[in-house]
Amino acid sequence: MNNRNRGKNTGDDNLFGSEKQISKLKLAVQDMQYLLTRGYAEKASSELxxxxxxxxxxxxxxxxxxxxSDIQIHNRKLKQLNVPDLKDKTIYLDGFNVLILLESLLSDAYIFEGADGCFRDLSGVHGTYKRVNQTLKAIELVAGFFQKNLVQKLVWVFDQPVSNSGRIKQIILDFAxxxxxxxxxxxxxxxxxxxxxxxxxxxSSDAWILDHCKEWFNLIGYLIQEEKLSVNLIKTR
Structure with missing residues (x-):
């Protein structure tokens, strides 16, 4: 796979490119939500x-x-902020989560809207972060959001154990x-x-973080709408 892009995997069109596959996925998400709401473990539920x-x-x-689960969706919605709430505030941004998701989106990879209204992709860091053609554009989109909404300060947080995290940190600081x-x-x-x-x-769109943080903002959802981004989007709900 070409590391200069963060696009689709071979075979993704077969898995996600037809109405039949999307319908199947939606039904699966409904069943999974039912099981999680009743307290079944995630791993066992997803296998079933x-x-x-x-x-x-x-x-x-x-x-x-x-x-x-229903309660997770409910609680995440309660903590979700709107654009006017961000003015003059400090925001902490889940660096790799947001950057890789935006890079994937800009590379025409499949992006999935979950039951909680958050957007997720199929890429991962896997121990090493590699800059791609879309990295700068992704950072520019975050900058546009930052300036437009008069956010006071933005702190990018990256995983120290990931190889090249120091390099991307420096790219962000130089850009700023x-x-x-x-x-x-x-x-x-x-x-x-x-x-x-x-x-x-x-x-962030990391489920565990969303369940445990105090307040959060759906940046990807905002950017898709505000910047009218062309997205290879699959709604699972």
Missing amino acids: VGNRYRLKTRQIQVLRGASA LENKLNWEAELQYNPDKFLAESSEIII
Whole structure:
């Protein structure tokens, strides 16, 4: 696979490109939500539902990312902020989560809207982050959001154990300096825990962080709408 892009995997069109596959995925997400709402474990539920609909590995990955219990969806919605809430505030941004998702979106990879209204993709860091053709455009989109909504400060948080995290941190800081943006970037050994325990507003689509943080904002949803981005979007609800 070409590392200069973060596009589709070979075979993704077969798994997600037809109405038949999307319908199957929607039914699977409904079943998964039913089981999670009744307290079944995620792993057991996804195996059961995956077998029922004969889902492939990447489809099960989407199923897990898109599904949540009724109470999780309810609680996430309660903590979700709107654009006017962001003015003059400090925001902590889940660096790799947001950057890779935007890179995937800009590369025409499939993006999935989950039961909680959050957007997720199928890419991962896997221990090393590689800059791609869409990295700068992704950062520029975040900058546009930052300036347009008069956010006071934005802190990018990256996983220290990921290879090249120091390099992307420097790219962010250099970009902020050039464009006179009040941005910071930091490396954390456990960014999920750090973000979840922060008293600031969080930007992430990581389910565990959304369940544990105080307040959050759906940046990807905002950008898709505000910037009228062309998205290879699959709604799973």
